[in-house]
Amino acid sequence: MDIAQSIAHHLRPGDILTLTGDLGAGKTTFAKGLGSALDIDETMNSPTFTIVKEYNGRIPLYHMDVYRVEHGDDLDIIDEYFESDGIVVIEWPDHIQSILPSERLDISIRYIDERTRLITLDPNGLRYDEICKEIKS
Numbered sequence: 001m002d003i004a005q006s007i008a009h010h011l012r013p014g015d016i017l018t019l020t021g022d023l024g025a026g027k028t029t030f031a032k033g034l035g036s037a038l039d040i041d042e043t044m045n046s047p048t049f050t051i052v053k054e055y056n057g058r059i060p061l062y063h064m065d066v067y068r069v070e071h072g073d074d075l076d077i078i079d080e081y082f083e084s085d086g087i088v089v090i091e092w093p094d095h096i097q098s099i100l101p102s103e104r105l106d107i108s109i110r111y112i113d114e115r116t117r118l119i120t121l122d123p124n125g126l127r128y129d130e131i132c133k134e135i136k137s
Contacts, residue, residue: 004037005033007131010135011059012087013060013085014083014084015131016104017087017106017107018089018093018104018105019089019090019091021109025117026111028045028046030109034087035055035057038061039057047065051065051077052077060087061087062084062089063091064078064081064090066091066093066095067091067092067095093106104124104128105124105128106121106122107119
């Protein structure tokens with residue numbers, strides 16, 4: 001949650017983040033941390049069966065779980081969010097690799113134990129390089 005909140009303070013509309021990790025690693029908890037920092041008051045949970053949940057805060061947050069996405073209309077709907085006025089957070093991005101924008105912040109969460117996660121940030125593009133530098137300092 002703390003790392004997600006720290007990252008959220010550097011985000012702006014149009015930013016795209018991907019979250020990878022095994023079931024239970026903390027992807028949705030990470031998204032909740034972003035939401036908290038963006039002043040989202042709604043209860044956030046995994047959008048597993050709805051694909052996209054939209055939240056209104058200081059900046060809109062579009063939380064996607066694309067694990068069950070196949071082809072066709074679902075991809076068209078998802079693609080529209082990449083040009084939105086909010087921040088897009090995508091769980092299971094490998095399922096839509098063919099339509100992911102090349103510039104994004106890839107975040108990997110690895111479960112170590114009940115209270116410990118290893119979080120790796122992989123910036124793709126100058127914007128995301130800058131975010132990572134700001135967080136590091």
